[in-house]
Amino acid sequence: MTSTQQQWSSSPTSRRPVDELQWVIQIRESIEQETGEPMNVSVSVFSVPNSLVLSKPEAYIPQLFAVGPYHHWDPHLYEMERYKLATARRTQRKLHGINLQQLVDYFTINEFMIRAYYHRYLEFRGETLAWMMAIDASFLLEFLRCFSSTIEDKSFTKVPSMSHMVDSKKIKLAYNLILKDVVMLENQVPLFLLRKIIHFQFSSEEEADAELSNMLIGFVKEISPFKVSEESSPKDVLGHAHLLELLYYVIVPRINEHQDSTKEIIDNDQSGKADMCDSDKKSNGCVNNFFGVVWSSVAKKKGLTYNFVKKVLIGKPIKFLIKGPWSIISKLPVVSVFKGSIESMFCGKSVEKEKDDDDSTSHNKPPLVEEILVPSVKELVRAGVKFARTNQDITSIRFDAKTGIFYLPEVTLDCNTEVLLRNLVTYESSVVSEHLVFTRYTELINGIIDTEEDVKILRECKVIRNRMKSDAEVADLWNEMRRSVRLTKVAFIDKALEDVNKYYGRSSNVKMNKFMETYVLGxxxxxxxxxxxxxxxxxxxxxxxxxxxxxxxxxxxxxxxxx
CATH class of the missing domain: 1.10.287 (Helix Hairpins)
Structure with a gap:
């Protein structure tokens, strides 16, 4: 029996997180607490699944500073408390009319609202939690001052309470470590606490809110891997629960679920109509495509009447002359071996592909793993696909089948990006019930990037801005990204995947390669x-x-x- 099993098989008293008396006191206070109006607070700080933490702990567990209750007592982080205490002392000097103890008293009154943000049970007394939040919120607020537009040089040396943290040679290292820590899902504090602190530092609440909004927008522009324009800047930054949620809704705009579901219903109706006509199209599909190929070459000749040639080529007698002998020849032992490849050359898809297309019309089921497969950037370029960047958000992803251009939003990758991407995916899977847009985006990029050569092509097309050491590091970043806890369908991304796969499958080079693999090498x-x-x-x-x-x-x- 393992140590974990022995722990869970031990007596109930050995597994109590707190003593009975403390538990009764907390329950009585919770029930008897006069909260006035009901709290409209949703859980927004979740625990990261163990499977993700074990895959890469440094991406989910803070490495320098603990912000919030989840990792406050971690031994490797507690030694940095002296820096946070120095920041709290400076915050107390900035408060107008109150001291830090009075601020803690306010947080104690709102203890149950603070607890409501956290999914995990917080094993702290009310006063302990209030002091913890006052110190951590003061530290986070002082750190956000680095991103205010009123400060020209955004470095620790320009913020007095930050200048004592590191020497001049280690400023950048500490800066990046703190950036990673403050965007981790388990390292969040409610923004309303920062708002309350800054209200006590300004003469008016409007001025305080404007300054805090300025800090948050500057922070978003600094850390976001996607371009944040003035139009896409968040209008109500103070209405979000914490920093990670703010980043998520800046990167992933809210999608109108009603419109998306309506689109799915329309698609289902159209697919139903297509199924009704499927039996008629299967018999004539190959013949129609054959004449389509012939017509595309004949139509280039000048001096031909369009209607006359069209009537001759697609007339029923000609179809019968072609279809009849082919149905007999295709049954011969030797020809039957190559029947599938010959039909796919003219039909553009095999019977198995048709079945997959029929299955893909089911929008009510999670996607299959096979539906996420997409050729790499190198393979798509060989098939004639071109890549182009967009200066918009993720919703601008699309594939133009006419021009063969795959439009992707520009993304900037640096040493902090992987931690942000992983925590955004985890937050989305914890909060969003459907339409995991960002998760689907990471699956798309993970699918088209296999090697550093794929990254190089996207970098040359300006889809990727690489601030890491090499293209190989970027390829490893995407390839090491695990899939989310659950799969989902996103209409516009799935449409782009479907269109690019069809375009790739119609390429003559791809058809020839498949023919060689299936009927020669196979x-x-x-x-x-x-x-x-x-x-x-x-x-x-x-x-x-x-x-x-x-x-x-x-x-x-x-x-x-x-x-």
Whole structure:
């Protein structure tokens, strides 16, 4: 039996997180607390699943500073408390009319609202939690001053309470470590606490809110991997629960679920109509596509009447003349082996592909793993696909089948990006019930990037701005991204995936490669047998000619034909 199993199999008293008396006191206070109006607070700070933490702990567990209650007592973080205490002392000097104890008293009154933000049970007394939040919120507020537009040089040296943290040679390192820590899902504090602190530092609440909004917008522009324009800047930054939620809704705009569901219903109706006509189209699909190929080449000739040639080519007699012999020839033993490839050359898809398309019309089920598959950037470029950047958000992802251009939003990658991406995916899977847009985006990029050559192509197309050491690091970043806890369908991303896969499948190079793999490389046993039979036939001919002097007969036959 493992140590974990022994722990859970031990007596109930050994597994109590707190003593009974403390538990009763907290329950009584919770029930008897006069809260006035009901709290309209949703849980927004969740625990990261253990499977994700074990995959890369440094991406989910803070490495320098603990902000919030989840990691406050971690031994490797507690030694940095002296820096946070120095920040709290400076915050107390900035408060107008109150001291830090009075601020803690206010937080104590709002203890249950603070607890409501956290998914995990907080094993702290009310006063302990209030002091913890006052110190951590003061530290976070002082750190956000680095991103205010009123400060020209956004560094620790320009913020007095931050200048004592590190020396001049380690400023950048500490800066990046704190940036990573403050965007982790388990390292969040409610923004309304920062708002209350800054209200006590300004003469008016309007001025305080404007300054805090200025800090938050500057922070978003600094850390966001996507371009944040003035139009896409958040209007109500103070209405979000914490920093990670603010970043999420800046990167992923809210999608109108009603419109999206309506679109799915319309798509289902259209797919139903397509199924009704499917039996008619299957019989004539190959013939129609064959004449489509013929017409595309004939129509380039000048002097031909469009309607006349069209009527002749797609007329029923011509269709019958082609379809009839083909149905007989395709049943021959040798031809039947290559029937699928010949039909796919003209039809553009096989029967198995049609079944997959039928299955993909089910919008009410999670996507299959196969539906996430997409060729790499290198393979798509070989098939004629071109990549272009957009200066908009993720909702601008689309593929233009007419021009073969795949539009993707520009993304900037640096040493802090991976931590942000991973925590955004985890937050989305914890909060959003459907339409995991950002998760689907990461799956798309993870699918098209396999090697550093793929990154190089996207970098040259300005889809990726690489601030890391090499393209190989960017490729590793995306390839190491785990899939989310659950899969989902996002209409506009799935449409782009479907269109680019169809475009890729129609490429002549891809068809030829598939033909070679399926019927040449995949049929090497059959080809070996045919080669052996041909060699045996030649041996028989050679033996026959050695006995019956075929050479003299061939010369006499050639002479007769010559006369």
């Amino acid at each position: 049929s090497w046993k059959m080809l070996t047998l045919l080669a052996a039979m041909f060699l045996l036939f030649l041996s028989c001919v050679e033996a026959f000619c050695s006995v019956y002097t075929c050479r003299s007969h061939l010369l006499s036959y050639a002479g007769v034909n010559g006369n």
